[in-house]
Amino acid sequence: MATIYDLVRGREVYFVDAAHTVLAAARWMVERNIGAVPVVEGGKLVGIFSERDIMKRVVTEGRDPASTLVRDVMTPNPLVVAPAEKLENCMILMKQHGFRHLPIWDGKTLLGLVSLRDLLLRDLTEKDDEVRHMRAYIHASYGES
Numbered sequence: 001m002a003t004i005y006d007l008v009r010g011r012e013v014y015f016v017d018a019a020h021t022v023l024a025a026a027r028w029m030v031e032r033n034i035g036a037v038p039v040v041e042g043g044k045l046v047g048i049f050s051e052r053d054i055m056k057r058v059v060t061e062g063r064d065p066a067s068t069l070v071r072d073v074m075t076p077n078p079l080v081v082a083p084a085e086k087l088e089n090c091m092i093l094m095k096q097h098g099f100r101h102l103p104i105w106d107g108k109t110l111l112g113l114v115s116l117r118d119l120l121l122r123d124l125t126e127k128d129d130e131v132r133h134m135r136a137y138i139h140a141s142y143g144e145s
């Protein structure tokens with residue numbers, strides 16, 4: 001059975017430092033076409049910084065993104081999952097807590113960040129495969145009659 005780490009294995013692990021400005025972090029995120037990024041400080045995971053954080057805590061509060069630090073507007077103390085966590089459990093956690101990104105943490109190292117989109121695309125791919133197999137079975141079983 002697939003684990004959450006299987007979804008991100010081989011991907012580059014993106015993160016920003018808590019001391020970066022919002023402007024620098026936002027530009028960095030745009031360059032990589034990502035909507036959320038883990039935040040580290042001193043090698044430890046301390047938060048997640050997302051487009052939603054920019055809108056809620058910077059834009060609507062009239063803060064200057066060139067002088068506001070990520071640590072001041074990030075979502076702190078994110079819930080994390082172990083690399084061996086089941087995909088279904090991660091989807092349940094995201095639904096229960098209302099967030100769309102989940103850091104994968106082995107207790108010492110940030111291994112990646114999985115998004116709800118990653119999980120939904122994986123689920124959709126599995127469903128497509130099941131439908132193809134069922135159609136092939138039906139065609140093989142009844143198509144030759």
